[in-house]
Amino acid sequence: MIEKVLKWFEKINSIPRESDKEERISNFLVDFAKERNLEVYQDEALNVIIKKPATKGYENAPTVIIQGHMDMVCEKAQGSNHNFDEDPIAFIREGDILRADNTTLGADDGIAIAYGLALLDSNDIEHPNLEILCTTAEETTMNGALSLSKEHLKGEIVLNIDGEEEGVFLISSAGGITSLVSFDINREKCSGDLAKIVVSELKGGHSGMEINKQRANAIKLMGRILYEVKDLINIVNIKGGSKDNAIATYGEIVVASNNMKRVKEIISKISLMIKAEYEFEDPDIKIDIEDFREKRDEMFSKDLTENIIEFIYSMPYGVEYMFNNDELKGVVKASLNLGIVEEKDKEVLFTISIRSAVDSILDEIRNKIKILANRMNAKVEENSAYPSWQYSKDSNIRNIIVNTYKDFSGKEPIITAVHAGLECGILKNLIPNADIISFGPDIFRVHTPDEYCSISSVERTFEYLKKILSEIK
Template sequence: MMDLKNIQPEKVFHWFYELNQIPRCSGEEKGVSDFLVSFARERNLEVYQDEVFNVIIKKPATKGYEKSDTVIIQGHMDMVCIKGKGSNHDFKKDPIEMIVEGDIMRADNTTLGGDNGIAVAYGLAVLDSKDIKHPPIEVLVTTSEETGMDGVHALSNEHISGKILLNIDSEEEGVFLVSCAGGANMLTTFKLEKQKKSGNGLKIKISGLRGGHSGMEIIKQRANAIKLMGRILSECNNNADIRLSEIQGGTKHNAIPSEAKATILADDLNMAKECIDKQVINFKEEYRVEDNGLTIEVEEIKIKDVYTKKLNDELIDYMMMVPDGVYYMSKDIDGLVQASLNNAVIEEKDNNIVITTSVRSASDSSLREIISVLSIIARRTNAKTEEKGSYPAWQFDQNSKIREKAVKVYGELFGKEAVVSAIHAGLECGLLKEILPNTDMISFGPNLYDVHTEKEHLSISSVERVWKFLIKLLEDLK
């Protein structure tokens, strides 16, 4: 076990360490869910685990707080599981290796799990405490947030009743979120049709992109590996009459894809290479600021079969036509993205080629517009579409008392004014507000960086400050 004695807050990082010993990729949360249940039972706390492994743990109020409104501390137990090039980490069985470098905690070439394990660690530290003053507590830990908020979709209000909810799933200290985007995933499916055709071909690999969270980082206009691959294929198809043999890119619906690869057959390999070289020059110029690590590798290989000409052309046309990135900026809040889309994953699956596009918007009408655009492009290229995993926006509440209290406490503690803001990423608060319409909500958290990438890291001192803030906020909710 790593030495946590000199890392504060010790109890929070103790529980974060314990969580990181348990594999908890989205969709594989039974182990960590059972751990949370055991934690509660060992302390004689009331606990409820539902059929999708959401966990609710209740702790009575401390003396003098019995009549205070119940406070929900909420986060999700799953994490995005991404590893960097050369990593042998097995997310199904290996613990996350936590590395401390000064004020930074990171993992060994994998995601750290701070999103959102740090929220769960805060909740466990409160539940385990004997000296923190607080109202009645309900710690709500949901599942599969990262893959469509499936856990909160399955949640009911049968076992939870708090009037104040503290969502600890934000990534910038001192910024209190009071509104978030809604969204949906669009699956565009092409029937995979191949034919025998052999010859000399090329394997193209795009890598070295920064990627990142498709809500938080979409405004930074980082390169999307799938869109870049579409541009390469279109250029080659127009000039060298290529035929795709295989294509794959991206890993998660909410991560900007940092890698993509494709194999192509070409009648004129030299012309195909020239087309690729031309695009490499274009890309390096276009993304010299945000993605200067861009690498495109080309390798000659033997091809045995290819996509039919019809599928080849329709798929490449779709990849070129489909929009990506920021779609609309907010007209109400400077610097806030209103609507966006991320072409997140392309893969051969079940005899189909499936493209997953994550669509986000603070406006339902804008969301519907983008989904219609995707449907039209798919229809024109003989593909089918399916909408999955939709979630509502969290609307701003002008009369939020917890917002006023949080801002006041933060200012008193740290001598500076907190920022009240909205976020383009999706939070579970939108769905929770539908389940608990009379519950006052706010979202906050410590400084996390490069989430949803193998470079994810957090600020240890920020985790400590947010812990002090949480303790003081609970104490003041009498």
């Protein structure tokens, strides 16, 4: 059966399917269904739902939605001539490893689609009524899942095949929103000496998956440093961070002062303290201050300087809440990340990523930011919202998963949550009574040209998926 799965995976990978360019793969899935006389629906967002009736003895079992996304992240190694708009993804098999040729493999989430096609193409697998749901744009905006209508989905058990570690089963994911805090720039004539402060060489990391590692944030460190000298300086320019969902690794700020000698003394002292505090979590932090020789005619007003410094200094950062129940103990429940500060369109703009597995806590954090911004004479806008998939104490499919996995593998499954967004949250909003779980085979170095998967794990996970379907009666 593994060869059938790999056959369909290779077929999928012969069709370009970069995020937001899914028309060809979506049409292929529709044609696949029509060739087999299966009910199929394609919506305006190019999502595809293919339905297959239950096998004998499973006619009265609950309908199961098997869900994955058809798009992939397209990255290639330096020097590669691969054209993701036209060229198929190469398959290179090396023992148990399946990889591409200096490009992303697309196992995330092509394996899920291949599983679905293998199930639909078979005549000898026991299963309830199936709805194979293939979504678009998961790797970018999740607009595919957000565009879904419940009209064509009858199932209330959802198996999301978007995991990357065999034996790990997800039962909750974070929702999120991006908060944009902006300060109108008021300038005055520049006076005093100029210096540039640079915070660099931080580890950084993903603002969801690695926020619990207590790593430093370059923007927050800038706020802490500047707070110690705020009465002695005016900001001239400020920038830091690169992505809202990445812990900021770099920041720089140009300041003006009539007592730069004292400013340098204070910053040198606080820098040593900060480095000592992060000796283990972020040991390579560099904090430098040097004279700035370029001419500047204007600087931020004193009020604006103080408001920006106090906003950064007071802005919450990192883990806000942790789970404390038996299944999810030690998993982050809510966090926020000050990802970017930049000067843009006569404003200083801060971009903040907020995540929470509980919607009410997300609202609490949003309100904290609004209150703080209001006190500092700043404006707040919000965008890029996506819902959480909240933990449910009772889940029949989870019980089936646990018992079946123990019998199938002889191992205890790992039941946990992920502090990042999954389509499961959107599906739960769409189908409130849905009983959802997420899992998948071993896939490594996802979203990089070094991506690869374990063939044996792909096979075991498919056999396990078949076993789950046989247990749903």
